[in-house]
């Protein structure tokens with residue numbers, strides 16, 4: 038399979054035009070660019086570098102290592118701390134957050150698909166397109182995955198469903214982006230599935246704004262291209278790339294933001310699209326007063342419970358088992374991660390509240406597109422979220438006291454410990470709440486983009502990624518973000534085809 042042309046030389050792309058420009062070579066951006074390339078030329082701009090050749094990204098045995106070497110400006114895992122004080126990460130590499138994540142893959146429920154208004158069969162086809170290329174069914178369970186799966190069953194998360202791609206009640210084994218040889222498959226591995234000769238991948242370039250043309254008596258604002266800088270911050274020089282003139286149907290392509298839940302709202306704000314007052318504070322000229330930009334930011338609160346240091350098999354392990362409990366409102370998983378580069382690891386349980394009420398917002402910290410924006414999630418700020426957290430922590434504490442974990446740890450240490458009281462669990466929730474890394478929102482459907490993912494009030498600009506979600510789909514969102522890139526890519530191709538049928542200008 039041929040891979041598209043990749044370059045980090047901004048001069049090579051500067052001044053050129055493409056049918057579509059996708060900003061962000063991440064989980065949604067890669068399948069989207071691949072799909073659009075079936076018919077059109079595509080520029081895919083990624084602020085990070087190439088993942089290929091990097092063992093920390095590609096090899097399961099180094100799972101978790103990118104977090105040990107993270108910083109704000111250069112590493113593949115970019116660290117950020119929300120104003121709540123919770124440390125977090127986002128991907129900054131071709132492949133996006135799916136290049137550094139836990140690899141757990143599970144589809145969204147039929148209810149989710151219905152609620153969002155997508156077509157069931159097309160969704161299934163798009164999932165399958167992704168799965169047949171980069172997703173694996175685990176062919177064995179390690180002692181740790183076995184122990185955790187059965188500990189969830191012992192905690193009452195029933196039935197035991199074995200392997201499943203679906204989001205179903207009970208305990209299941211999920212699919213994964215790591216293959217059975219321990220190699221991670223990336224969203225970027227999907228790029229050859231389109232027409233690679235029509236894709237140009239520009240790496241190490243950070244987009245700082247969308248370029249607009251204002252036309253006509255109605256002052257239409259139409260996206261015509263992007264402006265970008267070198268990601269290494271070595272100069273202030275800016276470069277531009279543009280959308281091609283209309284095809285023979287008279288329709289233009291789009292600039293599509295797939296820069297993730299932090300990146301996409303940040304680029305809109307830097308482009309002058311967002312709440313007017315906030316933009317005034319940074320002296321950003323207003324293009325459109327769109328209040329929803331940066332609103333609806335959510336992170337699923339995560340509580341982690343330590344199991345043991347240097348477990349039996351101390352190599353890092355992503356979660357293979359998931360418990361889907363309390364009428365889908367609680368998800369439990371488990372893993373083994375390194376705590377230092379010398380190979381010390383620890384095992385843990387982690388739970389997520391699937392539908393938190395608490396909601397926050399994203400604002401700019403500065404006009405530097407390389408800097409993290411300011412994000413607030415307001416974890417556990419409602420009584421219901423706190424009550425859910427207590428229930429979830431109770432489940433994790435039960436799993437910790439299971440026979441399966443006793444035999445994995447080799448002692449009854451936890452089984453002999455009394456269960457914490459509700460007050461103690463509440464305190465634990467308040468003092469240790471962290472992230473499950475499934476943050477989303479900032480450009481949600483209905484407030485920033487319409488159901489075709491077009492940004493309200495302007496033309497030629499869409500957002501397609503996790504920033505558009507009102508809730509985190511399935512057990513874990515990666516599957517649905519990948520699917521969304523394919524699904525919406527096909528929709529755009531179809532729209533273009535319909536337009537040329539209605540208005541042929543040959």
Ligand SMILES: Cc1cc2nc3c(=O)[nH]c(=O)nc-3n(C[C@H](O)[C@H](O)[C@H](O)COP(=O)(O)OP(=O)(O)OC[C@H]3O[C@@H](n4cnc5c(N)ncnc54)[C@H](O)[C@@H]3O)c2cc1C
Nearest residue numbers: 061063064065133134138139140141244297300503513515
């Ligand atoms: C540590 C961690 C573990 C996780 N574990 C799992 C898991 O096991 N299973 C699961 O389903 N989900 C998991 N997730 C969540 C999942 O990975 C994300 O929800 C999903 O990858 C988000 O996809 P996205 O396309 O919205 O954004 P991303 O994949 O983050 O893509 C955004 C891309 O845009 C680029 N970008 C941003 N700004 C700019 C700019 N200005 N110019 C150019 N490029 C830009 C970024 O570098 C990035 O490559 C995890 C997430 C993290 C962080």
